[in-house]
Amino acid sequence: xxxxxxxxxMAAFALPAAADRFEDVTIEHNExxxxxxxxxxxxxxxxxxxxxxxxxxxxxxxxxxxxxxxEKIQELSGEEVHYILNTHFHGDHVGSNMWFANNQSSxxxxxxxxxxxxxxxxxxxxxxxxxxxxxxxxxxxxxxDTIYVFHL
Numbered sequence: 001x002x003x004x005x006x007x008x009x010m011a012a013f014a015l016p017a018a019a020d021r022f023e024d025v026t027i028e029h030n031e032x033x034x035x036x037x038x039x040x041x042x043x044x045x046x047x048x049x050x051x052x053x054x055x056x057x058x059x060x061x062x063x064x065x066x067x068x069x070x071e072k073i074q075e076l077s078g079e080e081v082h083y084i085l086n087t088h089f090h091g092d093h094v095g096s097n098m099w100f101a102n103n104q105s106s107x108x109x110x111x112x113x114x115x116x117x118x119x120x121x122x123x124x125x126x127x128x129x130x131x132x133x134x135x136x137x138x139x140x141x142x143x144x145d146t147i148y149v150f151h152l
Contacts (some may be wrong), residue, residue, distance in 0.1 A: 002033065002145045022064035028073040029104020036142065037076060039066050050077035051143030057106075058085045059093040066099035083142070085149060086110035087128060089117040097128030107131055109138065111151050 027041040029048075039046040042065045047058035050136060055077050060069060084106050086094045094114070099107035110130035118124045140147040 001117065002036075003148065022062065025065050025068065026069045027065065028117070029072060029076060035077075036145075039069065039072060039112060041069065043095070044087075044090070048071050048073060048076070049143050049145060049147070050079060051145075053143045054082035056081045056083045056085070056142050056147070057081045057100075059087055060084055060096035061092055062095035063099060064095075066096035066103075069096060070100070070104065080104040081106045083140070084108045086114050089121075094118065094124075094128065097130075098125045100126050109133070109149075113151075 022042055025042045027039055029037045029039050031037050035043070035047070035050045037048045037050075039048055041061055043061040044059055046061060046069070049056040050073075055073055057073070060066065060081075070081070073079070081100050081104050084097065084100055086097070086108060087110075088094075094110075097108055101108060108130040109132045112133045112135050115130045115133045118129055119126075134149070136151040137148065140149070
């Protein structure tokens, strides 16, 4: 069984969200281990685990590329996203939360502070809020991996 560590505080810089900026975005993938992929596109990198338990996605970029992310995940795994972990509140990490929650019934996890920050953002729809939060750490046992998530 593999063990993965995911830090709950990853640095990233939010970029302007101009609509035309997303027009030519392609979601690319690199397989970093069996059924573990790094996905790239319009913002922060995403991590995807797929297997018998389904798809676990770390971060989900901007709303404007949500459908392209879902298409890439479908191409790689044949599945929809079951779980999403948000590492922090920047738009390039949480922007597709609403789309995945509404269209694939994805359950969203994040640190308590991420939910708090998003709850105070008038432009963020509550359907995209993390449904499950943690204060210091959480462990997922998923797809024969142990995924340790901790807040720095």
